[in-house]
Amino acid sequence: MLTNISNVLRACVQRNQVATVLISARTYADFTTEATFEIKKCDVHKLDEAPATQVVLTRDEGLQYYRIMQTIRRMELKADQLYKQKIIRGFCHLYDGQEACAVGIEAAINLTDHLITAYRAHGYTYTRGGTVKQIMAELTGRRGGIAKGKGGSMHMYCKNFYGGNGIVGAQVPLGAGVALACKYQGKNELCVCLYGDGAANQGQIFETYNMAALWKLPVIFICENNRYGMGTSVERAAASTDYYKRGEFIPGLRLDGMDFLCVREATRFAADHCRSGKGPILMELQTYRYHGHSMSDPGISYRTREEIQEVRSKSDPISLLKDRMLSNNMASVEELKDIDVEVRKEIEDAAQFATTDPEPPLEELCNHIFYNNPPIEVRGTNPWSKLKSVS
Amino acid sequence: MAAAVTRFFLRGAGSKVPNTGVSTRGHSSFGATLLKLSPSCNVRTKTQRRHAAHFTFQPDPVPTQYGPTQKMNLFQSITSALDNTLANDPTAVIFGEDVAFGGVFRCTVGLRDKYGKDRVFNTPLCEQGIVGFGIGVAVAGATAVAEIQFADYIFPAFDQIVNEAAKYRYRSGNLFDCGGLTIRAPWGCVGHGSLYHSQSPEAFFAHCPGVKIVIPRSPVQAKGLLLSCIADKNPCIFFEPKILYRAAVEQVPVEPYTIPLSQAEILQEGSDVTLVAWGTQVHVMREVANMAQEKLGVSCEVIDLQTILPWDTETVCKSVVKTGRLLISHEAPVTGGFAAEISSTVQEECFLNLEAPISRVCGYDTPFPHIFEPFYIPDKWKCFDAIKRMINY
Ligand SMILES: Cc1ncc(C[n+]2csc(CCOP(=O)(O)OP(=O)(O)O)c2C)c(N)n1
Ligand SMILES: [Mg+2]
Numbered sequence: 001m002l003t004n005i006s007n008v009l010r011a012c013v014q015r016n017q018v019a020t021v022l023i024s025a026r027t028y029a030d031f032t033t034e035a036t037f038e039i040k041k042c043d044v045h046k047l048d049e050a051p052a053t054q055v056v057l058t059r060d061e062g063l064q065y066y067r068i069m070q071t072i073r074r075m076e077l078k079a080d081q082l083y084k085q086k087i088i089r090g091f092c093h094l095y096d097g098q099e100a101c102a103v104g105i106e107a108a109i110n111l112t113d114h115l116i117t118a119y120r121a122h123g124y125t126y127t128r129g130g131t132v133k134q135i136m137a138e139l140t141g142r143r144g145g146i147a148k149g150k151g152g153s154m155h156m157y158c159k160n161f162y163g164g165n166g167i168v169g170a171q172v173p174l175g176a177g178v179a180l181a182c183k184y185q186g187k188n189e190l191c192v193c194l195y196g197d198g199a200a201n202q203g204q205i206f207e208t209y210n211m212a213a214l215w216k217l218p219v220i221f222i223c224e225n226n227r228y229g230m231g232t233s234v235e236r237a238a239a240s241t242d243y244y245k246r247g248e249f250i251p252g253l254r255l256d257g258m259d260f261l262c263v264r265e266a267t268r269f270a271a272d273h274c275r276s277g278k279g280p281i282l283m284e285l286q287t288y289r290y291h292g293h294s295m296s297d298p299g300i301s302y303r304t305r306e307e308i309q310e311v312r313s314k315s316d317p318i319s320l321l322k323d324r325m326l327s328n329n330m331a332s333v334e335e336l337k338d339i340d341v342e343v344r345k346e347i348e349d350a351a352q353f354a355t356t357d358p359e360p361p362l363e364e365l366c367n368h369i370f371y372n373n374p375p376i377e378v379r380g381t382n383p384w385s386k387l388k389s390v391s
Numbered sequence: 392m393a394a395a396v397t398r399f400f401l402r403g404a405g406s407k408v409p410n411t412g413v414s415t416r417g418h419s420s421f422g423a424t425l426l427k428l429s430p431s432c433n434v435r436t437k438t439q440r441r442h443a444a445h446f447t448f449q450p451d452p453v454p455t456q457y458g459p460t461q462k463m464n465l466f467q468s469i470t471s472a473l474d475n476t477l478a479n480d481p482t483a484v485i486f487g488e489d490v491a492f493g494g495v496f497r498c499t500v501g502l503r504d505k506y507g508k509d510r511v512f513n514t515p516l517c518e519q520g521i522v523g524f525g526i527g528v529a530v531a532g533a534t535a536v537a538e539i540q541f542a543d544y545i546f547p548a549f550d551q552i553v554n555e556a557a558k559y560r561y562r563s564g565n566l567f568d569c570g571g572l573t574i575r576a577p578w579g580c581v582g583h584g585s586l587y588h589s590q591s592p593e594a595f596f597a598h599c600p601g602v603k604i605v606i607p608r609s610p611v612q613a614k615g616l617l618l619s620c621i622a623d624k625n626p627c628i629f630f631e632p633k634i635l636y637r638a639a640v641e642q643v644p645v646e647p648y649t650i651p652l653s654q655a656e657i658l659q660e661g662s663d664v665t666l667v668a669w670g671t672q673v674h675v676m677r678e679v680a681n682m683a684q685e686k687l688g689v690s691c692e693v694i695d696l697q698t699i700l701p702w703d704t705e706t707v708c709k710s711v712v713k714t715g716r717l718l719i720s721h722e723a724p725v726t727g728g729f730a731a732e733i734s735s736t737v738q739e740e741c742f743l744n745l746e747a748p749i750s751r752v753c754g755y756d757t758p759f760p761h762i763f764e765p766f767y768i769p770d771k772w773k774c775f776d777a778i779k780r781m782i783n784y
Contacts, residue, residue: 089583090761141762152585152761166587167544168516201515202547229516231489237515302492365755365763379725380755381773387755 034058035328039262045245045252045282051269055261059330062321065107065260066331067339069099069318072123074347075132076291079122079139079153083295087355088139092153095123097290100317101224102127104263105192109271114182116162116175117194119154120224120289124194128161132346136354144357150364169195169202172221176212179219179280190218190274192267198229200243209247209280216279220270221247223282224257226289231302244284251278257285258315288315367391444582444634445770446674450641451611457644466636468610468643469498469575472617473536475647477506480534483621485511487521487538487575495540496577496636522548522574526556526626529571534621539576542630543587548574549595556626557601570624575617578606578630579671580722580759580768589759591670591723596628597700597732603627603652604699608673610641615650616697623652632670655703657710661692664716664778667707667733669696672720672769679774686775689782699729707733708740715746716781720769725753747784750777 036056044050076096082088095102102123109115117124125135130146138145139153146156147164156164162178165171175193182189195205200223212219223243227234234241244252253270256262263285270281288311292299299308325331366378366387375388453460463471476483485499491513493500503511514521521537528535539545545552552574560568580589596604603625607613613631620627658673659680666676673695680691692710696702711717717737719730730751737749752769760767 090585091588150761154585154587167547169547198516201517203517203519204547230495231492232513232516236513359762362763362766365760365766366757369757378756381725381752381769381777389757 030329031059031331032329033060035324035330037261037324039259039265040256042262042266043244043254045242045247045254046249047251047253049269051253051255051262051266055265057261057324057330059325061107062325062330063335063339065103066318066321066325066336067343068103068127069260069321070340070343071132071346072096072099072102072126073318074343075126075135075350076122078136078347078351080291080295082136082140082351082355088153088295089141090152091119092139092295093120093293094291094295095120095289097311097317098224098226098257098287099123100260100263100320101222101257101285101287104257104260105222105267107260107264108267109190109192111160112187113189113271114160114162114175114178114191115194116165116171116178116191118168118171118196118199119164119166120196121154121156121164124161125156125158125164128158130156130158130161132350133353136347136350137357140354140357141359142354142357143360144353148364149360150368169199169204171195172199172202172205173208173211175221176208176217176219179212179217180215182218183216188275190220190271192220192222194222194224196229197223197225197227197234197241197243198232198237199223200225200246201229201237209250209282212280213247213249216277218274218277219280220267220274221250221280221282223284224287225284226287228289228293228302230293230297233302242284244282247280247282250280250282252282252284254284254286256315257287258311258317258320260317260321363387363390444638445765445768446671447678448609448635448639448674449677450639451609453642454611454644457648458646460642460644462640463610463643464635464637465607465610465613465631465639466496466498468614468641469617469631470500470502471643471645472614472621472647473499473502474505475618476534476536476621477502477510479647480621482532482571483510483534483536484528485536485538486514486525488516488540489513490538494538496631496633498575498631498636499538518544518547519551522551522572523555525572525574526551526559526569529569529626530559530567532571534571534573535569536573536575536621539574541588541633542576542578542592543590545574545576545592545628552596552602552626552628553599557599559601560625561601568624569626572626573617573620573623573629574627575629575631577633577636579632579634580764581634582764584633584759584764585761586758589722589764591630591721591754593628593630593699593721594723594727594729594732597729599700601625602700604630605652605697606630606632606670606699607697608632608670608695609635609639610643612650612695612697614643615648616652618647619649619652622649627652630670634671650697653698653701653703655697655706656695657692657706658695659691659693661690661714663690663714664718664781665692665694665707665710665714666774667694667696667717667719667730668721669699670722672722675769675771675774676720679771679778682771682775683778687779687782689778691778696733702733704736704740708737711737711741712744715744716749717745718750718752718774718777718781720752720774722754722768724756725751726756728753747781750781752777 076094106127134146141149154166179191244254366389369389375390490499491503525535525537668676683689734749
């Protein structure tokens with residue numbers, strides 16, 4: 001990690017040396033190392049306090065989060081491209097537009113905490129520690145994929161990240177179970193349990209609110225409200241679109257999910273709430289997905305192009321962070337561009353890997369069905385091909 | 392906080408990608424051949440090749456008895472059936488996730504505009520609620536057509552179907568029933584659907600007296616059978632082979648008509664082997680029958696079961712009495728699949744007529760796989776091979 005930081009720093013220094021010749025001298029020391037920002041106030045439900053509205057961002061953090069959001073964005077755009085080339089097939093749900101959610105949440109919890117989400121999982125897989133290569137190779141169904149190429153777009157997992165769940169709503173009670181384990185083991189860990197505005201109408205969610213509150217579980221329920229569940233806008237699907245209040249007896253926060261700083265601050269607040277033993281808390285992140293629901297949805301039959309354009313131009317999470325950094329002299333245009341170039345390269349390399357890595361061997365069809373030792377035979381229909389399940 | 396920043400840095404440092412090696416890949420056309428080899432013997436092709444469909448849709452002769460026909464694919468024939476229903480039954484309502492906009496597979500396109508938003512409406516995302524609500528609508532006397540977006544997503548509603556819908560008539564001593572309820576759901580493999588967009592869950596429901604389960608093979612069948620389900624006085628589950636929505640095109644009667652439930656159809660008469668299937672697999676069987684005739688001189692009788700519950704034992708058993716051999720094929724895993732029920736019944740009824748053990752060619756006992764779909768599906772080669780074995784028994 002230190003190497004990485006120093007690489008970034010070295011790059012800055014070099015660039016600035018060149019710059020000296022061309023324009024006025026500006027050294028690394030000239031940048032503001034941290035700045036305080038005024039962020040939007042959260043709406044609160046059943047809370048006496050609220051997250052701070054003045055937050056500090058350091059230059060190093062800003063650069064890092066910029067890079068991470070940009071990586072997720074570029075990764076999704078690459079996936080879009082590979083899908084159109086029919087290299088990725090099946091059902092593929094992209095996360096571009098919602099980057100500030102994954103990155104803001106992750107910035108406020110620890111990797112030892114736990115996280116579970118639905119099928120729109122590429123961004124979280126990355127922030128939880130998966131590599132772009134592993135994610136892209138999973139999308140193309142290759143051996144090096146994060147689930148050995150067996151899952152595809154909806155099914156990605158890594159340490160303390162429980163997926164990647166295809167059945168809408170099903171992950172929510174699971175998250176509460178994980179939170180019980182956190183509580184039981186007493187390590188002051190918590191579980192972040194994500195779902196969409198559409199999923200918020202599944203009965204399981206309400207069952208889980210009750211259990212979590214009853215047992216005071218350290219779980220942060222997070223509803224990523226991107227205004228649509230497939231083609232249905234929130235107003236058409238929900239009797240109350242105040243998702244942060246729908247836990248009734250569970251305290252809630254509603255905030256701007258397009259602003260990384262808001263998400264980070266509110267998640268810190270929520271995490272403190274959980275860790276202090278007060279039980280569950282609910283957050284509603286108001287966000288937006290740029291792509292259609294999945295790759296087979298152009299995403300413009302139930303919303304207008306103007307609406308998408310408006311969000312893109314006025315509240316894009318990456319532009320927001322970038323503008324803040326630039327207007328406060330926390331970074332230079334060139335160094336952000338350099339990050340972009342590096343990110344692009346990483347994505348290209350990963351895509352190259354994901355299209356050349358071999359597919360998993362046929363044995364994988366049957367592996368990991370049961371826990372078993374010795375291997376068990378899997379029934380199929382060809383008497384001459386006996387496949388075994390090994391786990 | 393510092394910890395969080397640190398974490399993000401870590402990612403850049405070295406990938407955890409496992410080392411690679413030689414792998415196999417298969418295509419439906421030669422999946423069977425590949426499977427015989429040791430998987431590690433095969434060298435994969437460089438580029439990602441995509442598989443042609445594992446079946447060829449075979450349209451039926453144009454029906455003449457129901458008046459004028461129009462060219463329709465399977466989703467359009469569903470729309471046509473629903474259109475007829477809404478037009479002729481003022482109590483009929485249609486609901487489900489996104490159906491007002493036409494649904495994921497376009498089956499309800501235009502119906503909201505034609506019949507109004509009170510009769511064709513979107514539900515929130517809540518399958519248990521959708522089916523439970525449908526039962527209520529039906530018990531109150533209306534005709535309810537509920538769509539579950541994919542058969543894979545019917546399980547949150549499993550309890551409502553199995554415990555509420557199926558048992559309502561019985562447990563109320565015939566006072567109440569939800570016979571007006573029909574549940575439609577896209578079903579079966581689609582080429583790249585992976586774990587949660589490919590399943591064929593008919594056998595789960597076949598274990599449940601009180602619901603009917605119907606699966607059509609073509610646009611003409613789909614319309615007639617769906618209209619029968621809607622008219623039937625029992626709750627019905629109507630599974631639509633999603634791979635056929637666009638791939639299957641036929642001349643379909645415009646006016647309403649019904650095709651009787653619980654009646655299998657003999658599509659081709661034959662004397663040596665009976666082939667039983669439903670949905671997409673019927674087309675595989677038809678092709679297999681041709682292969683068997685051409686390559687082996689074996690005459691196959693092809694039966695489309697159409698209704699899974701209650702199923703037409705008579706047609707199947709009569710056929711097996713004649714041929715002495717039975718092959719059943721479905722995409723769902725072999726263990727506990729509906730082929731097991733058919734096989735068991737037939738051996739009871741036709742024991743002395745059997746010339747060979749009954750064969751089942753089905754999916755593997757695995758979750759529906761992602762990239763291994765071509766290996767997984769019971770394609771024509773696997774079925775053909777089973778016929779050879781039966782003949783040589
Ligand atoms: C039980 C179940 N029903 C239906 C689906 C099909 N489906 C997948 S995503 C989705 C919409 C979910 O919307 P939302 O929760 O808002 O998440 P978003 O896609 O906006 O991230 C639907 C209906 C499913 N996967 N599982
Ligand atoms: Mg949504």
